[in-house]
Structure formats: C-alpha cells, structure tokens
Amino acid sequence: MFWVVFLLLAWSGALLACARLLRAAGEAAEAAASHRHHHDELSLYEAAYLAGGPERVADLTLLSMQRQRRLLLAHTGWVTVVDPVGRDPHERSVLGAFGPDGQEQVVCVRTAAERDPAVRALADRLGEAGLAPRAGTAQGMGEGIRSVRQACWLVVAMAGAALCVPAPAATTGMILCWFALPLILTLGCLAIARFEGTAHSPWASPAGQRLLVDLARERGVRGSLTAVALRGLRAVTDPELRAALAYGRRGRAARHRGY
Structure with missing residues (x-):
C-alpha cells in the first residue's frame, strides 16, 4: 500500500x-x-490601449503626428521629425526617441514609445477606473x-x-x-x-470592452484615427503608410507584403 x-x-x-x-x-x-468606471467616453489613447495595448498606443501616436504633418513616415521604415514639440506625454515619448539628426527607424521609435512611463501611467489610470485589468x-x-x-x-x-x-x-x-x-x-x-x-481581452475589462463597442458604433469609420485605435493597422487605408507603421513587426516578408 x-x-x-x-x-x-x-x-x-x-x-x-x-x-x-x-x-x-x-x-x-x-x-x-x-x-x-467614471468615463462617459474614451479618449483615443485610452481606446488604443484597451483595444491593443502599448503597441497600439504607439501606432496611434505616430499616425496622429503624421497626419498633422509633424512627422514624416517613409515606407522604407524611417521616420523624420518636422515639428519637434510634443503636445502630450505620448508625443513627447515619441520625439524623445530621435537622435540629433531628427531621423530614426520606426521600430526603434515604436519600442521607445511602448516602454515610456506615459503608457504605464495610462494603464494605471484605466486600471483604477476598472476599465483594464x-x-x-x-x-x-x-x-x-x-x-x-x-x-x-x-x-x-x-x-x-x-x-x-x-x-x-x-x-x-x-x-x-x-x-x-x-x-x-x-x-x-x-x-x-x-x-x-x-x-476576455488581455487589455480591457468587461466594462472597458463595452465602452470600446460603443465607441466603434459611434465613430469607428474605416480610415479614421478612432478606427485605428480600435482595429489597428487594418484600418489604415494608405498601403504605404500601413507598410511604414508595420516596418519591423513581422520580419522582412511582412514588410514586402505591405502589412
């Protein structure tokens, strides 16, 4: 026994x-x-984090600055600063990744923006509000x-x-x-x-997911910044811009496919 x-x-x-x-x-x-949660609606940064985490926040920041002609994104994977003044902590985290010549690879800028304390503070606020785990x-x-x-x-x-x-x-x-x-x-x-x-989403709690659904119904038009925050690069209509933002994400094959 x-x-x-x-x-x-x-x-x-x-x-x-x-x-x-x-x-x-x-x-x-x-x-x-x-x-x-005490949010009546989500900001774009909040929606981007809840829908896709730090990487989505970085993509949204880069695309927003590019649309304002404050950054130039090339399909070759390089990004150039036009306006060196950041208007919020996320923009300042992007600009802080550039060297003195004002040029850097997209993958380096995106990585720096993902790891910046501004994203951690955003996650903490959403967690305190019950919108994120x-x-x-x-x-x-x-x-x-x-x-x-x-x-x-x-x-x-x-x-x-x-x-x-x-x-x-x-x-x-x-x-x-x-x-x-x-x-x-x-x-x-x-x-x-x-x-x-x-x-369940790894980034959004059930309350956060409900707000994302409401936001998608109201403003989730393909090609808009809201759609990019919610669905990622799939919502970017310009293939060259989509290729620039996706540079370095899935290797050379993905870049050649223009994802």
Whole structure:
C-alpha cells in the first residue's frame, strides 16, 4: 500500500494548486466589481490601449503626428521629425526617441514609445477606473495557472512512481484510476482558465470592452484615427503608410507584403 503515499502527494499538490488559481480568480473578480468606471467616453489613447495595448498606443501616436504633418513616415521604415514639440506625454515619448539628426527607424521609435512611463501611467489610470485589468491581478492569474500546470506533472510523476512500487493488493488499472482523479481536476481547471482567458481581452475589462463597442458604433469609420485605435493597422487605408507603421513587426516578408 506504499503507493497510497504517492497518491496523497499527488492530491495535495493538485488541491493546493487549484486553490491558488481559484483564489487568484476570486481576487480578480472582486477587483473588477469594486471599481466602477467614471468615463462617459474614451479618449483615443485610452481606446488604443484597451483595444491593443502599448503597441497600439504607439501606432496611434505616430499616425496622429503624421497626419498633422509633424512627422514624416517613409515606407522604407524611417521616420523624420518636422515639428519637434510634443503636445502630450505620448508625443513627447515619441520625439524623445530621435537622435540629433531628427531621423530614426520606426521600430526603434515604436519600442521607445511602448516602454515610456506615459503608457504605464495610462494603464494605471484605466486600471483604477476598472476599465483594464490591474498588473497584480494578471500576475496572480498567471502564477496560479503555472502552479496548476506543475501540479499536472506532479500527478503524472507520482503515478509513475506508484507503478514502480510493488503493490500486491492493487492492480495497475486500479492505481491509474485513482491517479486519474487528481489529473482530471487539474486539467479541468486549466481548461476553464484557458476558456476564460480567450473570452476576455488581455487589455480591457468587461466594462472597458463595452465602452470600446460603443465607441466603434459611434465613430469607428474605416480610415479614421478612432478606427485605428480600435482595429489597428487594418484600418489604415494608405498601403504605404500601413507598410511604414508595420516596418519591423513581422520580419522582412511582412514588410514586402505591405502589412
């Protein structure tokens, strides 16, 4: 009956991991319920973050400045400064990525804009308003999912160890059936977590997603800055401008396709 010790270890790991994941999910639900958004409508930067994260904010900033003729974007992947005065923190983060000659590659400017504290401050404001998941909440869910995955492997390892121990009173089939129970528990938790993760945006809470839907109905005209904030580069009608903004994103093949 020594194999029962391995079964108890498997159950302990599975229950602890699933409890950790459930606690993280509960904390995420409480955080979402405790914050009510006070936005009547979203700004373009807010919509861009909720729809596509920091990368979308950087794309929107570059495109907005280009349309005002304050930046020149070339399909070759270079961007040139025309007006060196930033009108908001996001524009200043873009301009701060340029060297003294006023030229830089789009990929470098976009990366600098994505990592600027202005984007982090934007994310924090949206999180406080209940429109975006907080960083701590997402981290807790990720750690919970990783612990359940580790518990799955623990159950498999304990089952293998149990089969190596002589058990005259138990058959192989019976031992595997007992270990199948904690394995089903952990795999079920992972399946539910995966379903919940695909059903929700990584950037917007349910309240944030509802505001995005309302904004798309009101002002989501293809080619507008609002459409770019909501749908990304797919909404850019000029193929050369779309190629310039997409430069370096998916490698040389993507650039040649003009994505």
